[in-house]
Amino acid sequence: MATKLAPEALYKPCDPNMFTFNTTDDIQGIPGTIGQEKAMRALDFGLSMDSSGFNIFALGETGTGKMTTVMTALKEKAAGEKVPEDWCYVHNFKDPDTSIAIPLDPGNGIAFQKEMDDLVKAVRLEIPKAFESKEYEMQKNRIMEEFQQKQSEYFSRLDEEAKTRGFAVKRGPTGVLIAPIRENGEPLTKEEFEALDEKARKKMEETGRMFQEKLNDVVRVLRDADKLVHDMLAKLERMVALDLVGPLIEVMKTKYKNNGKITAYLEDVKEEILSHLDEFRPTEEQPSPLPFLKMPKAEPSFAKYTVNVIVNHSDSKGAPVVFESNPTYLNLFGRIEYRVAYGMASTDFTMIKAGALHRANGGYLVIDIMDLFKNPFSYDALKRALKNREIKIEDVLEQYRMISTTGLKPEAVPLNTKVVLVGSPYIYYILYSLDEESRELFKVKADFDSRMDRTPESMAQYAGFIANCQREEKLLPFDRTGVASIIELSSRFADHQDKLSVKFSSIMDLMREAHYWAKKEGSAVVKGKHVRKAIEEKVFRVNRVEERMREMMLEDTIIVDTSGTKVGQVNGLAVLDLGDYSFGKPSRITAKTFAGKAGIVNIERETKMSGKIHEKAILIISSYLGSKYATKNPISLSASITFEQLYEMIEGDSATCAELYALLSSISGVPLKQNYAVTGSMDQNGDVQPIGGVNQKIEGFFELCKIRGLDGSQGVIIPKRNAKHLVLKQEVVEAVREGKFSIYTIDTMEEGLELLAGMPAGELQEDGTYPEGTINYLVAKRLAEIGKALEKKKEGEGNNVIAKSPEE
Template sequence: MVYNKNQNIDESSENMDELAQNIGEPVQDVDTSAADQKTEESGGGMTGPESNQVKAESESDQDNYEDVDIGFSFENTSNIDVPKLLIDQVLGQEHAVEVVKKAAGQRRHIMMIGTPGTGKSLLAKAMAELLPKEELKDILVYPNMEDLNNPKIREVPAGKGREIVMAHKMEARKKAQARNMLMMLFVVGIIIYSYFVYELIWGIIAGIMILMLTRQFLPKEEMMIPKLAVSNYDKEHAPYIDATGAHAGALLGDVRHDPFQSGGLETPAHDRVEAGDIHKAHKGVLFIDEINTLRLESQQSLLTALQEKEYPITGQSERSSGALVKTEPVPCDFIMVSAGNLDAVQKMHPALRSRIKGYGYEVYMQDSMEDTPENRKKMVRFVAQEVVRDGHIPHFNEGAVEEVIREARRRAGRKGHLTLKLRDLGGLVRVAGDVAHSEGAPLTTAEHVLAAKRIARSIEQQLADSYLEHRKEYESFLRKGSAVGRVNGLAVMGGDSGIVLPIVSEVTPAISGAEGRIIATGKLKTIAKEAVQNVSAVIKNMTGMDISRHDIHIQFVGTYEGVEGDSASVSIATAVISAIEKIPVDQTVAMTGSLSVRGDVLPVGGVTYKIEAAAQAGMKKVIIPKSNEADVLIEKAYKEKIQIIPVSSIAEVMEHSLVGPKKNSIIEKLRNITKINFDIPEVSPASVQAKNLFGCRN
């Protein structure tokens, strides 16, 4: 089934030619039609004999993008069975599922590393369902008459704690009632006696004083009632406690401050004890996302709790009366599921990491799965699950599910894969359902999903649109003609929104006698800075240009949020070479690619989003790394707007981006140096994933 997706395209890009103006750099109007014709003849911009074949292949890929063969027919997702157990609802994380099942049986800790929204907390919840309910316990805090500041702790079977507290309350009430009755009789006796022997007023005064003294000195039954610190009454399964971002008190337990402390109005110490997440997770699962954000002291205490399986509760604030109180050790035999990205591993307390390594499993979460009939079926089930979980939106018909799968392909960013960033995809399902619901439609259809795609745009996508509008309005990038030292680079924001990132270079003589410098501006972060250094190596070593007495300025225009990643290195190299050699760059071309120090163009992330951004911005051609070619899944309407040029080397980049006769000599130079190794080694999906995890975005 094919739907018209043209609604998604920003139509304003139609009139962009009128807007192109000279900004800062001298712009030359160059007739590029000859070059266009040449690229068309050579098979859509590719050079070499395999170009026609590649074109045919990419066409068939793009057709695949349109067709979604689920392999079976269904009326709507209400006909799809949703598994009862959460573990059976998890998609595409077979390894993690296996580990969770194993770890639940052996009570082992797990660390899950991977992209947000791929099911880490879902798996932790699923693990809690797998733990035996019979082992659950309640935890009671009792007063310790020998040392009131050291309350006693008792562990009882789940549900029993509530019964014990109720029994104590009943007992206390009965005792209090009997005592009060006796006291009343005594006081009435005194008043009557006074009335007859002395005067009534003395009897009333004596009665009030006796009542006050009794309140002060007689035992207070309420104070002896234990506190139910952890209750598992009526729990369907073992507890799942999410301690993400918890402060020390919430994580390890706390003792509340008592402003009265004495004089009969105080609250007994045991009654002020509050269990922490580690105690509430006793016999269950404690989930901590971004564990590295916990303070080091909290991580240390967590480690003690993991080792000892019990941890006393004390007041966390030194200035509180709660700090005087410390309970007996409180049981906390939980399974810890920690999660995060690679950063979490690096910044985590080494002893805690080593404990998990030694007594548990580490799992790397997948962020895409193969686009097979089996997995497409799972995607159908996913949509059904999300509809059921939401509980308010109408079920999806077959066409709507196909549209969701199409989007899953696009978001995967890898040929033949479906995304596993399912939280975001679930968001699309919910918005589509909301659209259908607001229209009163009985089922969610493909049109609702398409409408949802327009509505449910991430902040980054909206920001990217706003950038594009501003940049068009203020002509921050050119879309016509050519300019020296100016390149339309491409970047990704937030993982799913492409933007045009203009890069400008200028070469100026260095201060007399001083060594030339490379000055890059635009809030560059570590990898981007390194990329600039590598590019300078390419320029020095490969072109043989003498730049030792020149300063090379590289400016990333309008990058107020900073730049990270190395995928602009091809654009930087082009801008700098253009500036040094005074060869103009075709401004109808946008480009992305990582550059090796040998001049090879290496793959980058987010290539589909970048191409779409280039098309939306009005570019005519986009240069991408050849090894990313298979990842391109752009929507049909964009395909008609832009020509994709896959390249393997910097020489090819120059061929397709520089204009004018002077370009041939530089291309020749670059070709001679890079021809030794034109074949780029296949990049493993894992390395691209790792790169994404480390946040390489531009």
């Protein structure tokens, strides 16, 4: 038998007197998150696990405070951890296209950068001075004088030998050459040479060739000596520069002796300076073909000696916690920037910029998974970085270019970062099912619930949470009635009398709006009436669609009866969700039955307006009919069921009971009361199952009845298992208390049928029949009549065939 619910069962109030404070100013706020014990333990476990792959995926519905909770937990844990290393890039003198990544102790990155700048400044200042010193000039002149003296000796010896044979060594514009001479030592003219007889000319030519070969040998020896002189001068310059650079480098090497990459780099720097001393000499002005136009000096670049600090922790305290709100590939992994001059783009290691992974290295990186998916390449690159445990700065678009371009390939940075992805359960389970790498890299699931148990302890926690939010948002204090009203509405948001919603974004919005109405009234505190006013005003702002639909029902544009009786018709209840607002919508469900074997036809299915769950409900109805009325004889029946004036897709099984009531009414001919609306799912045994949106469904039908006039006969039939989900508006509760409206719960389908039909359903007797005067008796009788009518029709068709002559 259907149970009529008392007003006390429709709403679970929160007694303001259970609180000992007057306002939230009198109590200590509870910072952080409440009601998320599972998620917090999972976060703590994931953050404490150092093994590879134990990154965290924080999942939960929107508004449950996932991001705030994660960031708070990370900052608390990171505050007690050590500050990670600084990272910098330096020039690779052996392979300029591959910049070297160097780690340093926190704060030493900037110090190392300054020390290198000071080193270059000192070298640029001191080396030119050393090359201008008297000591250097004396040693240089001594080497040059020795060479010149040896050069003179070689040429003098050759000249003396040549003169004995009528030749002399002459210096001309084109160099040193052998020329024939007269007895007085003057060069022989061309005419004089041609005037000689042929024998004398040939002899002179042979002698000239001999001395030319000797001259070539002398030049060759002097050239080797010149090279030796240059080597000696280079060694001299190197020794002079080394006396200056060596001590400076050694001081730095001593300071960073525990960092092998820096000591190796400093050794390369020393060698580079000593090998390019000309860069440290004063630059001469370039000659110009036009006297009035001076060419600028070609200043050498010393950028290759700078240090590019990409991560600086000099001011950091604890491990870094980085939230990347725009996780593009470049923002995550860094970039190499370019400078454009005269139409050409160029770059070097000083233009390498860090990404979020660099800044979070040694700490924690938080990313919203939807933001990650919106950016191409980011998700796959992040998985690759976590798997390989390194951060590589690459040109991700290089593979898509028609022409390959040369560029820097910076050395990868070792990655030691705990990554926390934040997203919805839907995305998590898709990734878990389809992406094997995701399962291996994000092994910790922090599942944020949308509600918590409603107990005296949790309500006290809720009051502390409200107090904390009130202080953070600088709202008016809430008194006990205000806190109690928020707790009551929190149960409404959770759709459960014994639960509280932990979708804190909605709770905080409610607090802000209640503060607004209290302030507008001039109240010093936020009271319960202000909280209720906030809800009423919010509904008023967003319920335009609901009001229009209700107007159409009052005008009978959308036909929904709330009085009288009808055969084969019942009021069903659905919920329309517009995103920012959802409300209950009554709908007429009708059924028609007639003789035939088509079975139950779902008109929505035939018109492709029915979802799979709704189609399943129709099949359950067919199964129920067969098990109930076809235990001995098969059922022969054609029936159709539809939602009248339905212009959109229908999905769900919450109308299963209502559809069956309409069908049984049509079969039996028993009219059903239209002053009731029904909602409830059903299994094959006829047991009623709970449904969702029960509060909105009840209130939707109540509002329609209220406008037409409550006469005490109207009501709603819901599953008994939904009683604990009732958190109805006070207006509905008062109407039930005054006997103007009723809410019934049923456990089996027959209980609701009896209430709608006003007669017993009837139980199966030992002889396999139902007692007269019951609905089941009338249904079974009608089904038997349809079966007999079909049998007679079949026999008549058979007789007609037998009576025909062969000719026919």
